[in-house]
Amino acid sequence: MNKKLEQKQQIKLAVDCIIFGFNNNRLELLLVHRGFEPEKGKWSLIGGFVGNDEDIDDAANRVLYDLSGLENIYMEQVRTFGKADRDSSGRVVSTTYSAMILKSEYNEERVGKYDAKWFPIEDLPELIFDHSEMVGSAIRRLRRRVRNFPIAFNLLPAKFTLPQLQMLYEGILSESLDKRNFRRKVSQMNYLVRLEEKDMSESRKGAYFYRFDEELYNKELNFNL
Amino acid sequence: MNKKLEQKQQIKLAVDCIIFGFNNNRLELLLVHRGFEPEKGKWSLIGGFVGNDEDIDDAANRVLYDLSGLENIYMEQVRTFGKADRDSSGRVVSTTYSAMILKSEYNEERVGKYDAKWFPIEDLPELIFDHSEMVGSAIRRLRRRVRNFPIAFNLLPAKFTLPQLQMLYEGILSESLDKRNFRRKVSQMNYLVRLEEKDMSESRKGAYFYRFDEELYNKELNFNL
């Protein structure tokens, strides 16, 4: 690594969060309305600058907490965007994180303050800067990873039904899946535990609730849907 | 994004390059010997700070060029390391890039100036800071991607033989592959074109040279080994 900089480096480092939610049986993103120039009036990812003594992962968690009031949310780094002219307000390099939250659990009041709104991923508004590209990377990454890692459960409550889970996967992958094949795979995962209780709210017959057992999963570390 | 910083942000942004090569039938990394404190005497990835008006991708290419004299080298961003205490000399966030180069083509003189040396990935020296973790991510990423994208050809000369290609894959994946299964897959890829010429240097019988035809590949965009 070069010891000396020719001139003092003047680059600001930010994080931006791509926040996924599964609402009304659709995969959605939480975006904030930008109330200041440049690009005032457009929508954007929620972001913030990294503190001097703050891990960048912590910065992403803080930004998410400020917006939603939620802590200990599952987040993954996606990638870093660093074109010199990506932000028209100055030189800012931004590392993106994707997060998955439950609409039912966040703090409506905080979200309201930020003028934030959910948008289905199929129907996003115009975003500032390179945020559309960021969203694209995050969605592609999610689609890749969701088949091999049990991360999608972060978008469902602790107890969920198989019809719900299937709709979630269909929403994420944006394709329809065969019910019987889907359920066969699920039934091979011993860490997806069927409860005695049924969800009677969606049908007359009722659908069994399941839960994801992390302990059991950690013994196999093997997931495929 | 927050408009104002509570106090001026004092974070330096760097790039570090994980440079892969395939030498002596082994997958190797090019590392530089650190001649200054802290961590003097250990080995490290080659890195450098990002210029104020420089895309981070360009910074990675510049750093690689400074070391090797090579331009237009295939590079991919891996991920960004941003723990507050990762670099004991101050707050530095580093984005890592992986590159693949041919030992035969680089500029020995430049490399010598940097006190750089190749190490087989199975036998790396102690690295400074979190560079071992960076190397780990880059190798895992390479192993994942090499099966689905034709990127390994960057580690071979334009003309290569199938025994060479197979040894490369075995070196990258660190497992041995079945020759006939490997060759069946290769023969399904029409963009791997067999030349008339044979390489007589490795055997009496001689092995046909092949080349990777990028144009043809771009029509299929489908790769699997």
Added chain:
DNA sequence: CCAAAAGTGTTACCAATACACCCATGG
């Protein structure tokens, strides 16, 4: 003629796909 590496096909198994009917219940 032999050592050393290059080249070649078939079978067995597992995973993914396609597909249609019965079940339970509230109204």
Added chain:
DNA sequence: CCATGGGTGTATTGGTAACACTTTTGG
């Protein structure tokens, strides 16, 4: 009793993995 969504099994196909001998030629 019927409309609605929940739940179940089988046959086919395609891809992956395992496996051993023949070919070429310089020395």
